[in-house]
Amino acid sequence: MSVGEARPHEAAALHVTGRALYTDDLALRAPGVLHAHPVQAPHAHARITRLDPLPAYAIPGVVRVLTAADVPGANDSGTKHDEPLFPDEVMFHGQSVAWVLGETLEAARLGAAAVDVGYEPLPSLVTIADAVDADSFQGARPTMVRGDVEAGFAASARVFEGVTSFAGQEHFYLETHASFAQVDDDGQVNVSSSTQHPTETQEIVAHVLGLASHQVTVQCVRMGGGFGGKEMQPHGYAAVAALGATLTGRPVRVRLTRQQDMTMSGKRHGFHATWKVGFDDDGRLQALEATLTSDGGWSLDLSEPVLSRALCHVDNAYWIPHVRVAGRIARTHTTSQTAFRGFGGPQGMLVIEDVLGRCAPVLGLAPEELRRRNFYVEGQATPYGQPVRHPERLDRAWQQVLDTGEYAVRRKEIERHNAGDPHRKRGLAITPVKFGISFNFTSFNQAGALVHVYKDGSVLINHGGTEMGQGLHTKMLQVAATALGLPIERVRLAPTRTDKVPNTSATAASSGADLNGAAVKDACAQILARIVPVRARLGTDAPWEDVVRAAYLDRIQLWAAGFYRTEGLSWDATTMTGTPFKYFAYGVAAAEVEVDGFTGAYEVRRVDIVHDVGDSLSPLVDLGQIEGGFVQGVGWLTLEDLRWDDSEGPHRGRLATQSASTYKLPSLSELPADLRVALLERATEDGVVYGSKAVGEPPLMLAFSVREALRDAVGAFGTPGTSVELASPATPEAVWWAIESVRR
Numbered sequence: 001m002s003v004g005e006a007r008p009h010e011a012a013a014l015h016v017t018g019r020a021l022y023t024d025d026l027a028l029r030a031p032g033v034l035h036a037h038p039v040q041a042p043h044a045h046a047r048i049t050r051l052d053p054l055p056a057y058a059i060p061g062v063v064r065v066l067t068a069a070d071v072p073g074a075n076d077s078g079t080k081h082d083e084p085l086f087p088d089e090v091m092f093h094g095q096s097v098a099w100v101l102g103e104t105l106e107a108a109r110l111g112a113a114a115v116d117v118g119y120e121p122l123p124s125l126v127t128i129a130d131a132v133d134a135d136s137f138q139g140a141r142p143t144m145v146r147g148d149v150e151a152g153f154a155a156s157a158r159v160f161e162g163v164t165s166f167a168g169q170e171h172f173y174l175e176t177h178a179s180f181a182q183v184d185d186d187g188q189v190n191v192s193s194s195t196q197h198p199t200e201t202q203e204i205v206a207h208v209l210g211l212a213s214h215q216v217t218v219q220c221v222r223m224g225g226g227f228g229g230k231e232m233q234p235h236g237y238a239a240v241a242a243l244g245a246t247l248t249g250r251p252v253r254v255r256l257t258r259q260q261d262m263t264m265s266g267k268r269h270g271f272h273a274t275w276k277v278g279f280d281d282d283g284r285l286q287a288l289e290a291t292l293t294s295d296g297g298w299s300l301d302l303s304e305p306v307l308s309r310a311l312c313h314v315d316n317a318y319w320i321p322h323v324r325v326a327g328r329i330a331r332t333h334t335t336s337q338t339a340f341r342g343f344g345g346p347q348g349m350l351v352i353e354d355v356l357g358r359c360a361p362v363l364g365l366a367p368e369e370l371r372r373r374n375f376y377v378e379g380q381a382t383p384y385g386q387p388v389r390h391p392e393r394l395d396r397a398w399q400q401v402l403d404t405g406e407y408a409v410r411r412k413e414i415e416r417h418n419a420g421d422p423h424r425k426r427g428l429a430i431t432p433v434k435f436g437i438s439f440n441f442t443s444f445n446q447a448g449a450l451v452h453v454y455k456d457g458s459v460l461i462n463h464g465g466t467e468m469g470q471g472l473h474t475k476m477l478q479v480a481a482t483a484l485g486l487p488i489e490r491v492r493l494a495p496t497r498t499d500k501v502p503n504t505s506a507t508a509a510s511s512g513a514d515l516n517g518a519a520v521k522d523a524c525a526q527i528l529a530r531i532v533p534v535r536a537r538l539g540t541d542a543p544w545e546d547v548v549r550a551a552y553l554d555r556i557q558l559w560a561a562g563f564y565r566t567e568g569l570s571w572d573a574t575t576m577t578g579t580p581f582k583y584f585a586y587g588v589a590a591a592e593v594e595v596d597g598f599t600g601a602y603e604v605r606r607v608d609i610v611h612d613v614g615d616s617l618s619p620l621v622d623l624g625q626i627e628g629g630f631v632q633g634v635g636w637l638t639l640e641d642l643r644w645d646d647s648e649g650p651h652r653g654r655l656a657t658q659s660a661s662t663y664k665l666p667s668l669s670e671l672p673a674d675l676r677v678a679l680l681e682r683a684t685e686d687g688v689v690y691g692s693k694a695v696g697e698p699p700l701m702l703a704f705s706v707r708e709a710l711r712d713a714v715g716a717f718g719t720p721g722t723s724v725e726l727a728s729p730a731t732p733e734a735v736w737w738a739i740e741s742v743r744r
């Protein structure tokens with residue numbers, strides 16, 4: 001049995017020894033490869049009045065300047081037709097307006113600096129507030145409604161109103177955006193791309209080049225992290241490489257420097273939310289009315305589905321009888337914000353967790369009591385109408401964290417500590433996660449696989465999902481080995497390619513293993529079914545190799561294409577109702593922190609997590625996903641401080657945090673001193689491959705426990721019953737300001 005075994009990541013040894021090949025490693029092995037460098041605009045918003053490539057050609061080693069005039073197909077790098085690959089109007093500071101190909105990267109860089117571009121600066125909108133004032137929005141404006149909020153407020157004993165705004169997040173995958181293109185003798189375009197969505201990269205490359213999809217093949221060997229940032233954003237870079245290769249006949253590589261990546265690519269959406277909430281005498285939520293405004297940046301990209309998921313997660317784990325939540329997407333002159341682990345879910349959930357964290361002291365309830373009291377119970381449905389299945393799992397995880405985390409004992413210890421120390425206060429908090437699994441857009445919930453059994457009995461599998469470090473390939477090997485009843489060493493996996501499995505969905509929404517795993521299993525089952533007569537003839541004890549050999553001689557097809565579609569899903573994007581999710585993933589975390597009253601600096605002392613992954617396909621991989629997701633969430637909520645220059649000065653709109661020196665990421669020193677993760681037991685999920693649940697995104701939201709623990713510690717500097725407002729990210733500086741305000 002291979003599924004459920006604790007195995008290291010299939011490429012762990014390659015990763016840590018540096019032998020793993022990434023897209024740009026392939027490029028550097030190609031003789032005669034040309035290097036691409038962008039010409040980045042120095043304005044947040046400007047009309048391009050002149051673009052003269054001639055001076056670049058004076059630089060030795062410059063081979064070709066790519067401009068709009070070179071595009072044989074559509075000058076468009078997105079799926080919404082609002083993202084010109086070569087713009088005539090600059091929409092954000094750092095946008096590429098042309099690309100230069102050189103014999104060396106240095107030649108390309110000098111060439112890019114020499115391209116003569118004239119700009120006529122235009123007024124720009126840098127913040128959500130700027131966009132709201134200017135009535136600058138894009139895309140749909142959905143509203144999710146259940147019940148009657150007015151009646152809910154009328155029946156509420158307490159009603160509160162507030163504003164919650166919070167920042168986005170830079171993906172900071174270790175491997176920046178990379179693409180490498182080659183054209184063969186017949187004009188067939190082959191692109192290697194660091195992309196979570198090879199099919200869509202293929203489609204964009206095809207439409208830019210004016211080709212059909214069968215003339216373009218996209219491969220993704222692996223990514224050095226994607227985190228959602230490579231779901232939609234790689235397409236333009238792939239198109240630049242493919243266009244360059246087509247025009248020059250030479251291989252072309254595009255690989256962004258960190259600074260280019262940070263200034264050009266989209267990030268997690270920051271949000272601004274206004275809310276009004278009603279509770280009854282017992283602290284039970286009665287009504288929630290809110291308006292969520294996301295910062296979409298300059299183009300739509302994935303902002304609409306991200307907003308939908310935000311609306312679908314404002315309830316988090318809580319039953320709210322009357323709900324009216326409106327969403328809208330600000331259009332600003334910044335990078336085009338995109339998918340990022342959780343895909344809007346974290347943003348929606350942050351709103352309700354902030355509401356509960358702020359209201360608890362005023363309601364006279366411990367925050368954990370307020371949260372627990374409002375949990376869904378069996379028979380209740382989400383605001384969009386999907387029944388909440390297995391809510392008792394959340395109770396179980398919650399209780400386990402309280403018990404094994406010795407919550408009550410530590411609460412007492414902390415009170416004792418805080419009473420004795422005026423300058424350093426400790427805080428403790430426990431928070432739940434309920435996260436819907438499946439793409440909201442029902443059609444995306446399909447996957448394919450290709451399984452080959454060779455005459456010697458060895459097996460090669462291919463599936464539509466991409467590997468970005470999350471261990472999908474490891475899980476797929478385990479699924480195939482289990483389905484075929486073979487040792488895992490007999491199975492190998494080939495890189496993801498659009499000519500192997502077509503029409504794939506992005507590897508996203510945490511559904512990679514659910515969808516592709518079921519497709520791999522389906523292909524294996526087809527092959528096994530075909531060889532049943534051979535097995536019957538040779539006896540059940542016959543070695544696999546003998547059965548395969550005999551099956552081949554009998555002219556039995558030893559390979560199969562598998563397919564899977566998730567049944568039972570529905571979603572109406574206009575009414576915002578349906579059953580968009582196959583199931584919910586649950587988790588609970590408790591965090592303890594200590595805050596210094598002089599500086600606002602803090603440390604996370606201990607974290608206890610119980611997370612529901614169903615029957616784990618691969619427990620070590622899942623553990624890594626939980627730890628990694630949690631820490632990435634802690635980074636978003638407490639450290640990573642994304643800033644654009646919003647002054648009226650000459651650098652207006654410029655990303656101020658464009659490298660690791662100014663953008664603080666969580667590192668080893670920010671890990672909780674004591675981090676304990678357990679998988680929820682007795683958690684088989686029926687109807688999913690081997691009873692497993694998705695794990696990629698949900699654990700990120702366990703990090704709310706840290707934010708709420710910081711709030712608790714800040715509160716200890718003031719008088720009990722004070723509502724604590726905490727900025728997000730809750731950097732030491734923000735924590736210090738929060739302490740200042742509760743002291744007053």
Ligand code: MTE
Nearest residue numbers: 225226227341469470508509510511512696
């Ligand atoms: N883990 C690693 N190591 N690197 C990543 O880029 N991406 C996350 C998550 N875990 C990511 C990761 C995101 S955003 C998603 S949607 C899922 O993995 C995608 O993979 P899955 O569907 O196979 O879980």
Ligand code: MOS
Nearest residue numbers: 228340341508509
């Ligand atoms: Mo993940 S944000 O769905 O790529």
